[in-house]
Amino acid sequence: MKRTTIIFSLAGLALTAAAVLVLASSGTPADTRSVIVQGDDLESVARAVQDAGGTITHELGIINAVAVDLADEQIAVVRRSESVSRVHENLTLSSAAKGGNSRNKSTTSDTSTATAIDSDPVNGETFKGYSAYPAIVGADLLHEKGIVGQGVTVAVLDTGLNAWPQITKNSTKRNRLLAHYDAITDQSLHLSAYSDTSGHGTHITSAVVDSSTDENTGRFRGVAPDVSLVAVKAFDGTGRGSYADVIRGLEWIVANKDLYGIRVLNLSFSAPVQSHYWDDPVNQAVMRAWEAGVVVIVSAGNGGPDPMTVGVPGNVPYVITVGAMTDSYTPDDRTDDRLTTFSATGPTAEAFVKPDVVAPGGHIVAMMDFFAQIAHEHSEFHDGGQYFVMSGTSQAAAVVTGVAALMLQADPALTPDDVKCSLMAGSHPAVGPDGALAYSVFQQGAGLVNAYDAVFNTATGCANRGMDISEDLAGTEHYAGYARQNGDGEYYIEGLEGSSMLWSESMLWSESMLWSESMLWSESMLWSESMLWSESMLWSESMLWSESMLWSESMLWSESDLTSSSIAINTWVDQE
Numbered sequence: 001m002k003r004t005t006i007i008f009s010l011a012g013l014a015l016t017a018a019a020v021l022v023l024a025s026s027g028t029p030a031d032t033r034s035v036i037v038q039g040d041d042l043e044s045v046a047r048a049v050q051d052a053g054g055t056i057t058h059e060l061g062i063i064n065a066v067a068v069d070l071a072d073e074q075i076a077v078v079r080r081s082e083s084v085s086r087v088h089e090n091l092t093l094s095s096a097a098k099g100g101n102s103r104n105k106s107t108t109s110d111t112s113t114a115t116a117i118d119s120d121p122v123n124g125e126t127f128k129g130y131s132a133y134p135a136i137v138g139a140d141l142l143h144e145k146g147i148v149g150q151g152v153t154v155a156v157l158d159t160g161l162n163a164w165p166q167i168t169k170n171s172t173k174r175n176r177l178l179a180h181y182d183a184i185t186d187q188s189l190h191l192s193a194y195s196d197t198s199g200h201g202t203h204i205t206s207a208v209v210d211s212s213t214d215e216n217t218g219r220f221r222g223v224a225p226d227v228s229l230v231a232v233k234a235f236d237g238t239g240r241g242s243y244a245d246v247i248r249g250l251e252w253i254v255a256n257k258d259l260y261g262i263r264v265l266n267l268s269f270s271a272p273v274q275s276h277y278w279d280d281p282v283n284q285a286v287m288r289a290w291e292a293g294v295v296v297i298v299s300a301g302n303g304g305p306d307p308m309t310v311g312v313p314g315n316v317p318y319v320i321t322v323g324a325m326t327d328s329y330t331p332d333d334r335t336d337d338r339l340t341t342f343s344a345t346g347p348t349a350e351a352f353v354k355p356d357v358v359a360p361g362g363h364i365v366a367m368m369d370f371f372a373q374i375a376h377e378h379s380e381f382h383d384g385g386q387y388f389v390m391s392g393t394s395q396a397a398a399v400v401t402g403v404a405a406l407m408l409q410a411d412p413a414l415t416p417d418d419v420k421c422s423l424m425a426g427s428h429p430a431v432g433p434d435g436a437l438a439y440s441v442f443q444q445g446a447g448l449v450n451a452y453d454a455v456f457n458t459a460t461g462c463a464n465r466g467m468d469i470s471e472d473l474a475g476t477e478h479y480a481g482y483a484r485q486n487g488d489g490e491y492y493i494e495g496l497e498g499s500s501m502l503w504s505e506s507m508l509w510s511e512s513m514l515w516s517e518s519m520l521w522s523e524s525m526l527w528s529e530s531m532l533w534s535e536s537m538l539w540s541e542s543m544l545w546s547e548s549m550l551w552s553e554s555m556l557w558s559e560s561d562l563t564s565s566s567i568a569i570n571t572w573v574d575q576e
Helices: 042-051 072-079 139-144 200-209 243-255 281-291 373-377 393-410 416-425 451-456 469-474
Strands: 032-039 055-060 065-071 084-089 153-158 177-182 228-233 240-242 262-267 295-299 320-326 357-360 364-367 387-390 483-485 491-493 566-569
Touching: 032 042, 032 055, 032 072, 032 243, 042 055, 042 065, 042 072, 055 243, 065 072, 065 243, 072 084, 139 393, 139 451, 153 200, 153 243, 153 393, 200 228, 200 262, 200 364, 200 393, 228 243, 240 243, 240 566, 243 281, 262 393, 281 295, 281 469, 295 393, 295 416, 320 393, 320 416, 357 393, 364 393, 373 387, 393 416, 393 451, 416 451
Parallel strands: 153 228, 153 262, 177 228, 262 295, 295 320, 320 357
Antiparallel strands: 032 065, 032 084, 055 065, 364 387, 483 491
C-alpha cells in the first residue's frame, strides 16, 4: 500500500529565517514580482493566474507551473484557487564570481594579460598546458581503446558557450555542436554564436569535450573529446539566473532529448536548500530529466567543508552528485592527493549520503575567453590566449559528465541508474596507511571516479534501490536515507556504526592517504537503499539530529507557501 507524504514529520535541515519569505500586503497593482505558480496541471494553473490579471512569462509544463508577474493582492487571489498548490518567488542571485560575493576571492589587483597559468600560484612550478585530469580518472586509458564519447550527446546548462573550434568540432574536425538554446530569451541561437559573457559555461564545457591534445603528453585535454554537444544558456554574463529560466532550460532539454540524442546533462550550479528535495521546483524538473532517461551530473557545491552543505539540485537522491579533490599540482605523485577544502559535504536533510563520488576539481585548465566576466575579475589565472585555471565542484562535475559519456559509448543500453551504479562501484575510496577511510563517506561518497573501472566493472542494481522516481514525482511516496548523528555529533550510517564510517573533525583533510583499488560499495554496505518517508519514521533517541537541525515553527513553510527561489553558479574559490 502506498504511503502519502507527511511534510513536517521529520527533517534535518537548518533553515534561516531568510529562507522563507512572506509577502507583504502593502503592494499595489503596479508593484509586481515574479513568482512561480504550481498546481496539478498547466492549463488550470495558467487559467488561475490569467483570471487574477497576471502576466505569464514562462510556461513550465515539466512541473505543471507558470512563472508570472503578480502584485501582492493578485497572489492572494491566486492562492485561493483550488487549482494552485504552491507559489514560489522567482528571485535571482548573483554568481559569486562577480564582484564581492566571492568566497575566498583573490584580492590581487593585477589586470594584465597575466601568465599565472605558466606558474603554479602555490609553489611556482610550471603547469602551462596542464591537462592531467583525464588521466587522473583513467579516461586516457579508454581513449587508447577508441572510447572517446562517439555517439553520445552531452547537454550543458550554464552561462552559455563561446564557439571555440576545440569545443564545436571533435577530434576529426567535424562539427558536433547540435543545438545552442537560450532559455532566458526562449530562442535558438546560431551554432557559432558567442553567448557566454560569464566564461563559466565555456570552461565547464571545455573540460568535458575539448578535442585538442596537450603539446607535452599528446593526450586529449577533454574527458570525452568526441561527444556531440548541446549548449543551453540559463545564466547571464554576471552569473545571475532564475528558477524559471533554469526550469525552462531543463524542460527544453527533456523535450529535445530524442531529437539530439541527449544522454548526459551537466548541471554545475548550486542553490541553498530550502525545502525537502521533492518540493523544490528545480529539483522536480531535474527528477523529470532523470525519469526521462537522461543521466544528470550535478556539482555538490563549494560551501564545504562543513556537513550538510550540499545544495540544490545536488540534494536530489537519484542524480550523481560530485565533490572535488585535487592532485596538489603533482599529477605523478598520488600520495599527496586530497579532498579540496571547499567541497560540500553531506548528509542531506533527508539523510542520504552525498556526494556520490569525487573527481578532480582543483586548478582545472580549460577554455575561457580573456574578456569573459570571470577571467576579467581573475585575470591572473588566464594565459592571455584561450585557457583559464579555475577550481570548484563545477569543474569536478564536468569531469564526471565526460566519464558518463564514455560509459555510454561503451554500453549504450545503460540506464541512468546503471550509470550511477557502475560509476560508484568503479570508484576508489581514499584510505590511509592503515587501510581505513581517509575521509568519511559524507565527504567522498564512493571515492574518486575511475573511468576505466566504471566501464569494465560488473556491478548491477546498486543505485537508487528501493526508490521509485515516478511515485516520488507523483507525491505518493518520498524517501529518506540511513544517515544518523550520534550524541557526540558524529554522522554515521545506520547499521554501519564503525569508526571508518563516521564524520568527525579528526577525519578532515588527511595529509597521508591513497585512492584505494578496493571497492567501498558492496552487498554488505547497502548505501543506495532507502526507506519510505512517513509519519512513523521518527528518529529514535539513539539517532538524534542536533536541535539546530530540526524544523522549528519559525522555519516552516509559511501559509503563503512563498519561498525564495534563488540560484547561482557555484561560488569562486581559491585554487587548490
